[in-house]
Amino acid sequence: MTQTVVAERADAPRRATRPSQGGGGTGLGAAFTHGDAFTRGSAVVMGLGNLARRQYAKGAMFLVVEAGFLYLLVTRGLGQLTGLGNLGPVTKGGQHWDADGNYVNVNPTNSVARLLYGVAWVFAIVAFLLVWASAVRSAYRAQELARATGRAPSLRDDVRELGDERAHQSLLALPVVGIVVFTILPLVFMISMAFTTFDKNHPVAFQWAGLSNFATVLSPAGSAAAGVSLGLFLRVLAWTLVWAVFATFLNFFLGMGIAMLILRRGTRLKGMWRALFSMSIAVPQFVSLLVINQMLQDQGIVNQLLKNWGLIDHSLPFFTDAWWARGTVIIVNLWIGIPFTIMQITGVLQNVPGELYEAARLDGANWWQLYRSVTLPYVFFVLTPYLIVTFTANINNFNVIYLLSNGAPTRVGESAGQTDLLITWLYKLTVDQGNYNVGAVIGIMTFVVLGVTALITYRNSGSYKNEEELQ
């Protein structure tokens, strides 16, 4: 109910200003159909309309932005944009005598820089187009307001508006720039690498390669040089999903079991047990993972002690046998994950309405039936969003795999180990092996799978649909 109030409040200023704008709206289309010469001229000389309505500061700002952008575009941008067409014209560096008899040093083209500058200019052009559109709209708005009220809003009015009706623009400006430059630009840049020959054989100068990298990763034969093939991709994908299912649900159910054991009536010192189990959360994950990795080495303390006690003759192959390694990472991940589950679930279990249990018990339900029909449905209802988040986080659980097993064991000639996830494989392909193009293909695959499934599950989850019910 309060929600409608919020909506009205947000709409109020807009409704108040709309009639004074002559009913033409504030869109670009309206600006061109109803705008006068100055307004239309703003599409060519940005800020013209504002200057004509005596909004000098605003007009000058638009003009400076346009001039600066055009200057940079002509002096640098055009060259760097056309550089996108041919990423690596000079493939080999060296020294030679040129036609005039001078001894010259030729460097191979820095294709990474070319690609990056090209992509960055595409971003810059999109950003400029947004400024351009706002300049035209602003000119039209100034025209309409000048006609209706005799004068266009002054600079002070605009600043006040940015603090009030358009507070979202001023508050979001910096965070959005940060996200665009350090999250979206790298992703686009990374994606564009998938269509090039940027690998360990072409570390400096490379060329566009179309879809051939996708063909390499998805062909049964694959590429021996990069150590990728369809079979390997499917194996890593399957293990990633198996891992995510185990890491999410095993943690969830065992954590719930321990939480219930601590909560059960006869258990003493409940606070102490909870504290003991949450100590591992407070230790930084990379520290505990590195320590456990050391403990489980062939010569590590676990194998040494077992040998000392005469329980085994040979070291247990924690990270040297594929199935042992898979079991090890899943079990160690329980050590990491169960405390988080206990923390999450204890409160939820305590909130299960007592009368539900009572009613069920009066009907003669045993403990299993109580658990199945009362506890589980309630816990799932509350914790489904948490499970979805955990599942996607586990698909990308870089730390546990990289620090614990580092993908080991790895077969000769394969770029991914038996416990590598898509994300650690991608990391190895790019950072360790320098096969950026194939790594980028794997990244895109992960991107597509994750993005689609997550968006679908989120949109169908209650917390997304009922967001507004909270207020």
Next chain:
Amino acid sequence: MTAIPQATPQASAILPDAPAGASPASAPVTGGERRRRFVADTATHVFLGVLALAWLIPIVWIFMESFNKNTLPFTTTFFPTEYTFGNYTKLFTDTSVMNFPRMFMRTLVIAVFVCAIQLIFVLCVGYVMSRLRFRTRRPFMNTALVLGMFPGIMAVIAIYFILKAMGLTGSSLGTMVGLILVYSAGSGAGFYVMKGFMDTIPASMDEAAVLDGCTRWQVFTKIILPITKPMLVYQAIIGFLTPWLDFVLVKVIARTQDNYTVSLGLWQMLQKEYIAEWYTRFAAGAVLVSIPIAILFIVMQRFYQSSMTGSVKG
């Protein structure tokens, strides 16, 4: 491990505390019932004890190793045979091979900046998404959701090239600025928890403020911010901890040892070239880093839980 049924063979044993008081189970119990309950209680405590031990062993072990006089990583006994405090002093005095104090200071400076920037960004975006309604709100939230699922690792190499093009990878100061940017610039997308908290502040509070002539900026700074204090502490600690816990991004971006942060330095100590000499110093460093982080973590939990009980009491 099918622990649940084994350890709790009884019908009533598995039930939580709350409903038990009013249940028929509180009726007088027979001797057989009492014996069975005693067995179940004992089994539960033994089981929890064994599990707790498994949870503590790695932590105890690394703590003991940090006092081990024998610097070799592979020992044959669980507890050290000879104890020394030298690992801690050497970590800070012997800076010729690895400069731990320098790494520590660098991480601290980065952490302070990241904390401040993240806090500002998350607060701004959280407020806007919770309180203001505008055309691009839903698209923005969906984009942030999708972006949130792609960890920095995915494009880490692209981020490195971007920093390089900005000239932020060579010098020691440049790397520091680069790391601060990498840790904080995209943090605006992580506004969901903050927004969730602000959603619990009744809309009537800002309506009253607007009627009194507050602009939306003033509502933000004068009404919402003060109420958000518990969440502010939570967010500040998260931001502060980011550079202490990350080692993936810094591993790609800080290429020389002069530019390392603590986590990368500790990781480096366990590499083949160093481990024989540095293993116990790694343990000492791990203990030193873990203690403040653990304290901050416990404080953070406290504030998080108190903020989950709602923003405005009564």
